[in-house]
Amino acid sequence: MKKSLIAVTLILISLLIFSMETGKLNDIPSSVKSSLQLSSGIAAGKDFVIPGFKAQTILKNTDYPIYSMTEHNSRLLAGCGDAGRIIDISSGADIASFSEGEIVYSLLSVDKTTLFASIQPSGIIVRLTDKKIDTIFSFPDKSVNLLKKIGNTVYTAVGNELFAYKNGGFEKIVKVNDRNILYFEEIDGYIYISTEGAGKVIKYSIKENSQEVVFSLSSGEIQMFKKAGGRLIIAANMTLPMGDGTESFCGILLSVENSAIDTIAREDFPYSVSISAFDGILLGASVPGRCYYYDLKNYFYLGSLENDFIMSLYECEKCAYIGTAKSNSIIKLSGGDKPSDFLSSVIDAQKDVSITAFFPLTKKNGKFFVRTGDTYSIDSFWSGFMIVKPQMNESMSPSRYLQYRYSFNGSDDTLYNVSMFYKTKNHSPKFKSINIYPERIIPDYANTPEWEGEILYKRSFYPEIKDVNIYKSKRNIKFVIWNCFDIDQDKLDYDVYLISGENAFLAAKNISASYFVINLESFKEGYYKVKVTASDSSDNNDPLSAEIVSGEFYIDRTPCEFSDDIFEKNVLKFRVNDNSSLIDEVSYSVNGSIFKRVIPADGIYDSKSELFEIMIEREKNQSLSIVVKGTDSSGNSSIFSKVVK
Template identity: 20%
Template structure:
């Protein structure tokens, strides 16, 4: 059925059972569009309770650009676009100070003070814990993306007019360590554990190593991405977070708001980000990649690599040990903000920085006792009866999984949606009215420490509600215009077609193999009708006379145009009644119809009558007079001729063709007359034509 073809691209894991749609949620990609809190999504698609996460602080600014530990379990934060610095400590956030200049993308802690790099200033500033600010050093970088402390030195990685630069600064002085003119900037910086530094760049997305021996800069990897945003070194191995299109968003001072994921991972879609690993032998390997997320931060924690992403603020975990073979990655938690931009150790827990809105969350190794997952919105367009959902899960003692359901007519749930149903048993039919959209919610709980339910999948079934075809109208074509799949055998040729109809033929613009031609007595119609379900349509067509009984013309007609021969039909006014049915696609006991009746149109085969025809010499010409009358329609044309081949168009006495009877009085120049006979012609609006002749000086016979 055609509506099935329309729904398939939007439904992940969708299957067809007896021509009825269903959706299966069991793989990792099936859950991509879901909203999760406290639910871990494994690479195999299994759902379990996640590590505990709780929000501990909020900031009025939308974006936290940089965060560094304060040395006591808290953090210093640069937020907003006005150079404001905050400190999170003891569960509270308080302002520390503010620096002039642009956004502070990078900070480092030097002793008890902060080193700051305002954008566009070409200098580093020093801020005390009390908020006092003084210059630290002028540097050759206009934008600094990363700062690191090396003894009494501060290393700044960023961009200058000459390209990417790495600068070393001390109080009152600085020197350029390395530059790369072909790259825009160095965007990431991490110590290599051997006195050198790993660098990531924006431009070609390079991974480089700077060695102090000879101030040497070498390229280790040319990633297939535009930039390297994050670096982490774990057990001598380098982990790389690479992205496309992220640095320009930072540069504008506006990161994207939280946005919905694609409902499925599109085949062949360009990757937006990846996490790569380079082992001790400098052999690269792709550990994780995404067409939806972008990588903002990397940090090793509890035997796994945490990956902070946007714009869904998901925290992914990649195992660092051998268990990666069985569980290569997982979505651990979701902040509910747009981005998870930084990780800061806080005792045995991890402080996670979120932006849009600006928040701090504490991630714990302890397992959450409750988690929820709200599925992506499922489309049953245009209207669906929502059926049963089947839950496949393991629920050890002390754990539970609840399934709920709601429906609505908008693509984003709002106050018009139904409330969530009470918890449903697997296979229980929800008591909900038909609706365009639906969503289910899973609630995982545990009353036993360490025990978690496991959701293997959800199978959902529904049936689109059949809706009647919707008419927009029927076009009545000019008389004589014929529309067929193939030109009719008695096509009389374009040279005989009235000029007004000739202009319509090439301009109709029908797709496919329809042919347009002209044939006397032909009457065509074009149907404008749509089926909301995308069903194939068939048409029953009747002719309704102004007086008398309807006449059946076609039954089960499949084309969106129709032509019939009016010659067997008496002159008069008629309407066309067209009944559209979706029976060709719908079940016979669910087929629906919709009726359209056209405005009246005229069937007229009788030519006008010509009377009182005279042709009398007058001066240097010939005075021709006659009357033309049509019983059914208005006249539209008249002409005179001396030989029947060359005609002179003439207007009626009152200059306007607007009656069924018109009088004509015209003086024809003598040089236009050959012989002693004159012919006249009258044509009505249905192209019926009548001619008559008269001898010069005589009276013509009425016709």
Template identity: 20%
Template sequence: MRLRLTLAALFVLGGLAALFAVTSKYLSDYKFDDVANYQLSNVCLVQNSGIELAHAYSSIYKTDKLIWSLVQHDGGYLMGTGDSASLVFLKNGESKEVFSLPKHLFFTDIYISASGITVSAIPDAKIVVLDPAYTPVKTIEFDNTYIWKIVPSGKGYYALAGDPAMVYYIENDEIKFSVKLEFEDNIIYGKIVNDTLYFCGEKALYKLDGQKAVAMIAFDNAVTGFDYFDGYLYVTTSSKDLYMDYNILKMSQGKGQNPDPNTMSVLYRVHPNGAFQKVFEKSGIRFIAVSHLKNSLIIGTDERGGYFELNTDYTRVKYTSLGKGKFLKFLETKDGLLAILLLPSEIVKIEEGYAKEGTYTSDIFDAAVVSEWGTPIIEKELMPGTDIKFLFRSGAVEETEYWGEWKSLKDKIACGPARFIQYMVKLTSDGKYTPFMKEVNIPYVEWNLPPQFKSLTYKYSETFVNIKWEAADGNNDELIYDLYIAMGEKGWVKLNPSPLKNPSYDIEYKAFPDGLYRTKVIVSDERSNPASGGKTNLILGESFYVDSAAPVVSPIEVKPEGGMYVFTFHAADSLLPVFKARYSINGAEWINILPVDGILDSKTEKFAVKIAVPSPSFVQFAISDVIGNISSAGVYVK
């Protein structure tokens, strides 16, 4: 299944008016591009599929200052903010500054231990140890400009530094040793995995072997995020490095950046032994941070609060936009995932459940001429407690400020005749499930009758299924057809290399994988209307099965009973119910039999058939599925 944002024709509306299919921008089966340009609010785009509600999220805290660090503490949160370094305690919606270093820009990290609170400040890097009352008890000064990260380890912690790039190990508030990396400017991220420190500079991933830094992977672009999840290290890289881009403090938010098509971002999965692979990459958008929520990876970006969500085998990708802000960091908690956003500065909590409401606004579609709108063709799925509502608006010019108001969809689109049209989808839920919108096709009316479909049917035989459709044209134009099929949620596949003249097509079972298929036929009268390009129409057929495999019959057990024999076996089909079962003795007449439960209605059936059989004899059983695939198995009775 997929989301197509197109205009497509289906029904004739009114006496002389007709529908006309045009090409428009759409999100195709095979591309997931320009996601940052879509107008999303609490909804997510599902790659190759459609639209659903996003995770619920709530705002925890907003400020006009830069938020750079965040930890849970004493039933609330400690935040490191700037432009002047300030440590702020947040609890129950109230905030209070508890410590500050006015000569520093901000606190880059916060470490809570049993003995107190440790914070790192930049520039002119220093680490300050505070007691529980936030009183300084120890200050460690460094020759570095930056201390970016504090990584707890054993009885002490590592401090990851920049300008120059160094790793310090500190215990009892004293530096025990340090490691300098000559070819890096900054060490920004670090994780302890199996008692080993793994850390990232701007160019590579390293691990600490004793007091030596060992490079594991060199990256093409700057490292922007680091996480450990499900036994693997995950690293995001991008063409630009947010940490080093201090001009971000001066940037205006507006609607969001215009994505740079030359930007390339990559997610790497790295085994602690050094084996790695690229598992996800995108152009035109920057990956800024990576974390995880339950069984999914979360990748924050710099576009309108946008983030990607990937399942653990990377086969399902979603994109969600919070509508504003740029992700900086994540903090995993028991009740959700906290995120620090920039521009504006905000802390939000992303929860496991679904949002209660979300909207998607389509592109503006141009019908090229003034048109009357019909009844849209919509593919959607609703779960308990969910709903989807549609609103439409239209206008004579492309600028929407001169359009009419949004109008709810009841049956036919209620907008007046116009050249341009746009729709909005509102998804609602009780938070337990999400509705799902797969496809929207908008019919519209103009002069000249298009072809019309009357029916689409299937006829099964032993070797193929025949797809037959009936179409007519009000102008008696010559019609040609294109036939598409799709298996499951996969995209449409066109079967005919050249247009079909005959409204019928045979699909041989053995030529396609077994499965449940959908059908779409597009008809055109373009050969009778070469100047205008003709009119098109489409019909979506019901699902049909391709099944070339016969049921599997288990070994037959034979037991004598009261002068007769009981034959026991199972028959199972992977796709369709077992439809017919028979037996024959010595090649004589076939006799129908039923399974143990008395009805043939399942893909797996058990048989226990009691038969009077003369000795010796051959007894043969034949089992077929709904389509007619037959398997046979027999025994010899002495």
């Protein structure tokens, strides 16, 4: 039974939304990952985007793929494959070349005069100076995987062994129990080593010549790692057995702390290379080339290089370089002074809609631009980008497709999501009700100093008024309130008229509040009505309107009258009468004293005719000059005087 009720409720809600012909579009900016290019300068997180890195191609379409890079004597050098060349990137000149089919797999600037290069597959390390090039290490049966300088010592990973350069040659430091050493780093006085095969991280003590496996994948390769606080961040490729007996690799980024292992990210393809950069980890993948970044908090996709392959990464002074192996280019990544704008995917509303409101959720409220069109492909018939304000309430021209652009407000800004409200057809406003309060009675939210309202404690006189506090004005006013709605959520403007017979007097124009206080002081006595018109012209080029007319009410300009007055036994008796309005207040003064308010003999002001009895203290034979002031509920007053001798 409960499920049936839920289903019926959902159907009714759906029918209501359809009949309203309004709706909401939601866009998660990170959905652009499938089309994001590295050149866009955007970093897409799991469910948000931030400014990324500026991508600049500094070397394009060389003859050979880029396998390694290093900065040497203020020059950026690249190690190439296929012909074993080392080139100066700025000039394009050859620094050195080796045999056909050789790869300059690793480059290291040792000092201002010396450059080391590892050459594959011959398994040699050469030393380059201004005077000569000579081979200083040869191990033809194993691969020279990495050259790196720690402190003042140069190390190299050859197969599963680590060597240190001493006294003009390389000496073996340690041999690990795995296939190949891929990366090593000094941490807290130890040398940490990562391997290929079982995929291990090994802590090696030079002083004690001891090894300790601190992490193992069991099967795979650990490309690199980075110590971040108490965590060890590991970039790796894990081996997965396939059903046909083959193996596949998936790229994973792990956080290891004590015995806890958390998966930060997992890709369905292997990482081709990864380095420490921008105070985090920069990762590359190939086929096609894709770039990722982990800032030690969030994992970001930086975009693709179309059909290019990322073969090498190199960090250098607040920037990083990407070496590719299809276009054979080098791309420089850096933090730009001005963040790139974020450009959304083309959003398909499935039908022609008019966007009425944008609600972008951002960190620092940058600028927001929108363009629309009738085709999915952006062409010359699309509108240009126009700036829109968040939470705007105006209609755009109907179209099926739209695209927005967000201009980040600084490099630390974030765009989380965008909600867009739309309508497909304009509808007329509709009035539900109109209410007019008794004359001079106003609620607290309408009581401005202009109306001189005093709080009214006699709430029981006005049970139909639901406001918490009501006031009685000293001026002749009428408070009118109405309820009007627009199914399209358009902004409504109201005109208020006071109608007497065939005459209509404009009391207010283009007000946005759904109430108004009408000053009646310039209107003569008689019967009147209030008419309110509503228009959605602020949000529509072809506006629609509606109106409502109140019931009739009477403006009383005739003051009350006094009758049946008599003074005996120090009591003044009299009656106050009014033809149209209730008696509202009576006060008296004796011999010029301050006026004092009195209440009717029956204890309540609830009639157009009220009897009053006032006890007046009087000394023997004292003459009295009594003045009585009576006021009706419309604010009309009259005075009655009586002299007692």
